[in-house]
Amino acid sequence: MKRSLILCSLCILLLPAFSWAVNLPTLSFGVEEANTPAEVSTALQVLLVLTILTVAPAILxxxxxxxxxxxxxxxxxxxxGTQNTPPNxxxxxxxxxLTFFVMAPTLNTMNKQALQPYLEEQISQQQALTExxxxxxxxxxxxxxxSELQLFIDITKEEQPExxxxxxxxxxxxxxxxxxxxxxxxxxFMIYVPFLVIDxxxxxxxxxxxxxMLPPIVISLPFKLLLFVLVDGWQLVVGSLMKSFG
Incomplete structure (x- = not known):
């Protein structure tokens, strides 16, 4: 017990010495006046990038x-009716x-026609973004x-696009x-129909x-799970989703 107290005391006494021996880096942020228009442009670009990163989930x-x-x-x-199974x-x-799988052709096209030419300095940043x-x-x-496009065109009262x-x-x-x-x-709706029939x-x-007095959901849940497993429900759902984007 005495040894541990002596070691702790020595460590406390030697902490200032270690802080002087090791140079720890510091990081500081500040707002300074811009001397040239280029500095203002760079600051605005950084602010724009941070804003895009913030709204990236919404863009997705x-x-x-x-x-x-x-x-x-x-x-x-x-x-x-499985409540939280599968979980969120x-x-x-x-x-x-599945989104990455569906968007893979589009993302590959963007990489070939926009990102790679920009990285190779063949096109400008504005041209890459436009592409x-x-x-x-x-x-x-x-x-x-x-019909959806026409709805918003009518709401904005813009001219009919050619x-x-x-x-x-x-x-x-x-x-x-x-x-x-x-x-x-x-x-x-199409997914709900067979389960509704079972209920x-x-x-x-x-x-x-x-x-x-017995809740029907207690009895119908095993039958719905059995039906979903027998028809390979997840494969049917995912396959229908993928085909719907074709």
Whole structure:
């Protein structure tokens, strides 16, 4: 006990010496006046990059296949009545990987036509950004319907566009989101139907047996899980999702 107290005392006494012997780096932030326009431009570019990183999850939701996939997977879990199984982490992880799978051709095209030429200094930063946005717009145009586009064109009271290039991204993105929500709910309805039939059959059988106090979900859940496993439900759901983007 005495030895441990002596060692602790020595360590406390030697801490100032170690702090003098080792030079620890410091990091400081500050706001200074800009002397040249280039410094102002660099600061604005850094601020823009930080802003884009902040809204990156929203961009992922608005411009990719993530919305449709995660909603359909959520409908599958609710239709089976398994509460939090699979958990949210599994649903979101599967949705992200399926999103990367669907977006792989678009991302590869963006890499070849925008990122790599920019890294090789063949095109400017503005040209690379414009090319990447055009490729992403092409994916969204392949999934959006004309009715959703016309809705937002009528709301903004803009002139009728002659081609796709005349449609601004401020119209295309919400129209794409609306189209994705519509298709996701249509697929969710088709998923709910067979499970709803099982619930109705179980409820009618329980009522005919006079067991009205027993919740039908307790009896129907094993049958719904059995049906989902027998028909290989996850493969059917994922396959239907992938084909819906074709």
């Amino acid at each position: 939701l608005m411009t990719t296949a993530f919305t449709r996939i995660v909603i359909v997977l959520g409908f599958v879990r609710q239709a089976m 982490q599994v649903i979101l992880g599967l949705a992200l990987f 990447a946005v055009d490729i992403m717009r092409g994916f969204m145009f392949s999934q959006v319907k004309e 081609n796709k290039d005349d449609i601004s991204s401020s119209i295309l993105i919400p129209a794409f989101m609306l189209s994705e929500l519509k298709r996701a709910f249509q697929m969710g 109705m059959l179980v409820a009618s059988v329980l009522m005919s047996m006079g067991m009205m």
